[in-house]
Amino acid sequence: MTIKPLQDRVVVKMAEAEETTQSGIILTGSAKEKPEFAEVIEVGPGTSDVKMEVKKGDKVLISKYSGTNVKLDGEEYIIVRMEDILAIVK
Amino acid sequence: MTIKPLQDRVVVKMAEAEETTQSGIILTGSAKEKPEFAEVIEVGPGTSDVKMEVKKGDKVLISKYSGTNVKLDGEEYIIVRMEDILAIVK
Amino acid sequence: MTIKPLQDRVVVKMAEAEETTQSGIILTGSAKEKPEFAEVIEVGPGTSDVKMEVKKGDKVLISKYSGTNVKLDGEEYIIVRMEDILAIVK
Amino acid sequence: MTIKPLQDRVVVKMAEAEETTQSGIILTGSAKEKPEFAEVIEVGPGTSDVKMEVKKGDKVLISKYSGTNVKLDGEEYIIVRMEDILAIVK
Amino acid sequence: MTIKPLQDRVVVKMAEAEETTQSGIILTGSAKEKPEFAEVIEVGPGTSDVKMEVKKGDKVLISKYSGTNVKLDGEEYIIVRMEDILAIVK
Amino acid sequence: MTIKPLQDRVVVKMAEAEETTQSGIILTGSAKEKPEFAEVIEVGPGTSDVKMEVKKGDKVLISKYSGTNVKLDGEEYIIVRMEDILAIVK
Amino acid sequence: MTIKPLQDRVVVKMAEAEETTQSGIILTGSAKEKPEFAEVIEVGPGTSDVKMEVKKGDKVLISKYSGTNVKLDGEEYIIVRMEDILAIVK
Structure with missing residues (x-):
């Protein structure tokens, strides 16, 4: 069974806290909005306004x-919009 | 008697709770906005801005x-906009 | 004497409650926004952004x-915008 | 002395209550926004977005x-925008 | 010394109350937004969206x-936008 | 050391009060938004929507x-947007 | 390990207070919004609306x-949008 996101949506899976630490990403404790680390599972087709810049994996x-959970x-899983993805971490 | 949705609207029928469980979709209990599982009944023609990405069934x-109920x-039935449909589940 | 709606406006006449029942449309009592059943009387020319998808009758x-009443x-009569018309019922 | 409205503006003159009755237009007493009956005096040139759909008289x-009065x-007189004119009555 | 307004701005000089009366324009005392009578002093170049429809004088x-005063x-003087000018009076 | 403003931004230096008086510009004490007198130091490249209409000096x-100070x-210095500049004074 | 910002985002690293002083930039204490001094680490691809005007370093x-921290x-690091970068300092 699979989810096919629509428009400029992306299905992601949150990374485990342990995995986050291993990869060297530690989110800071400041008052600013904190991002979360995730893996891309499925990518929507995009729209005329939004080009998809991520791929599976x-x-x-x-x-x-x-x-949305x-x-x-x-x-x-979480279904987000392309807009909500800040960066790819390699 | 039939409903023909206009613009980028889609007529859907909410799935029964039992059906939801059988298909393996279980909505989580988090504080985030929870989606609902439905079947597409009728699809509008779309607009110059919005392409319809779902079909009957x-x-x-x-x-x-x-x-709108x-x-x-x-x-x-519920009449939603294309925008309100997050993903197709197969 | 006639009304000619402008831009993407449509003149409609609300259907009687009896007529509504005969046609099989019954609006649900949920908390969500409920639609109303009406007949199209006159249709405006549309705009560059909005295509008219309904016709008289x-x-x-x-x-x-x-x-607006x-x-x-x-x-x-009620003068609505194309945007306010959810679906055609046949 | 004349007023030449700019952009998509239209100068109108409110119709007398008597005149309104003669023409058969009676505004309903519902809670919804009520329109007013007027005669077009001068029409602006329109804009790239808005086409003028009324003429003098x-x-x-x-x-x-x-x-604006x-x-x-x-x-x-009242200076309105094309947007504010709901319909032509003949 | 001169002011050259930018974009779609216009420099105007408010007309004296006496001048207003002579020209036959009397602003009504209704609750609606009242316009003011002015003379155009300088006109900006306009923008890709806004065409200037007034000229000096x-x-x-x-x-x-x-x-802005x-x-x-x-x-x-007052520096207004083209948008704020309702009509030319001749 | 220099500042190169980005997009449609402009770096300006506020004029001294004395200089303002000499040039004949005196801001009025009305309740309306009052402008300030400044000199353009650096001009950004503009954007596809905004054409830069000022130059150094x-x-x-x-x-x-x-x-922003x-x-x-x-x-x-103050970094403003082209939008915030009302007029050039000569 | 690297971060590749998406859309019109830019990864920056805040400059140390000492470094700020050495470079001659001192932020004023006024009530207006104060900018911060930073170095560009990675630049996103931009979008159809936003052209990237900064580069690494x-x-x-x-x-x-x-x-976002x-x-x-x-x-x-902080991930900002091109919009949030006021100027390049040389």
């Missing part, structure tokens, strides 16, 4: 509190 | 609290 | 609380 | 509370 | 409370 | 409270 | 309180 930083076959 | 996730020949 | 669902030759 | 319905040579 | 009606060589 | 009127090599 | 002034391999 990319590790990304997404804006906290963005998107959904549980599929026991796994939790 | 698609199983979709829609934003909760979106759209209507009862037609004893069945309840 | 169409039975339509319109967003509740949309439009006017009484013409003893009959009550 | 047209009897029109305008949104209540729209526009001005008294010219002892006569009162 | 035009007598115009401007929206009250619009624009400035005193130049002892004279008071 | 121009004396300009800017909207009060617009822009910065001190460079002991001098205070 | 540029010293820039960014709007205070803009962007992230710590990568022990270093703190």
